[in-house]
Amino acid sequence: MSQLYDVDQFVPAPSVELICAVCQNVLLDPVECDCRHVFCRSCISKWLAEGPDSSCPKCRSRVSVISLRTVVPLLQNLLNELQLRCANAGCDWQKSLEQYDAHVKVCAFRRLPCPHKGCFQTLPSDSLGAHKEACEHRVIKCSDWCGLDFTLQQRSSHNCRTAVLTLLNGMQSCLNNK
Numbered sequence: 001m002s003q004l005y006d007v008d009q010f011v012p013a014p015s016v017e018l019i020c021a022v023c024q025n026v027l028l029d030p031v032e033c034d035c036r037h038v039f040c041r042s043c044i045s046k047w048l049a050e051g052p053d054s055s056c057p058k059c060r061s062r063v064s065v066i067s068l069r070t071v072v073p074l075l076q077n078l079l080n081e082l083q084l085r086c087a088n089a090g091c092d093w094q095k096s097l098e099q100y101d102a103h104v105k106v107c108a109f110r111r112l113p114c115p116h117k118g119c120f121q122t123l124p125s126d127s128l129g130a131h132k133e134a135c136e137h138r139v140i141k142c143s144d145w146c147g148l149d150f151t152l153q154q155r156s157s158h159n160c161r162t163a164v165l166t167l168l169n170g171m172q173s174c175l176n177n178k
């Protein structure tokens, strides 16, 4: 899993003891090796699994996965109390790391993907509703005559007769290919 936050978001910048030497980011779910060096759980596990030898990334002393320990509560508390800004543009939220996860889930400035097929835009959640309505990839049903589906983009060029003929032609070639 990638980090949910970036080291630049922290105000003030976190002290080096709270930075993981593997990912250079603020420790996430930290664990301690026998040599007392601390890394993110996922970073050190990956390092030990993929590296040529099982050694600490910092001091090169031997480390085994089973010897990894959860850090003292004090360190976790220090991390939880770090202040950081929300990563979403336009949002002025700034609180502790402990509250960050809960905030990003509900942040009004978080970007969500448009659900319409063919549209690859992401939008701040508070303007997604308006976009979904106006999105040219929104599918609508013709209320004139044919009742066929088309996207908002195709509305001005939609012609019931042509649409039905195209559909029939498609069916025809489908049957011919059988």
Ligand SMILES: [Zn+2]
Binding pocket: 020, 021, 022, 023, 024, 025, 027, 028, 039, 040, 043, 044
């Ligand atoms: Zn890390």
Ligand SMILES: [Zn+2]
Binding pocket: 033, 035, 036, 037, 056, 057, 058, 059, 060, 061
């Ligand atoms: Zn070490």
Ligand SMILES: [Zn+2]
Binding pocket: 086, 087, 088, 091, 092, 093, 103, 104, 107, 108, 109, 110
């Ligand atoms: Zn936010």
Ligand SMILES: [Zn+2]
Binding pocket: 114, 115, 116, 119, 120, 121, 131, 132, 135, 136, 137
């Ligand atoms: Zn869209």
Ligand SMILES: [Zn+2]
Binding pocket: 142, 143, 144, 145, 146, 147, 148, 158, 159, 160, 161, 163
């Ligand atoms: Zn029509």
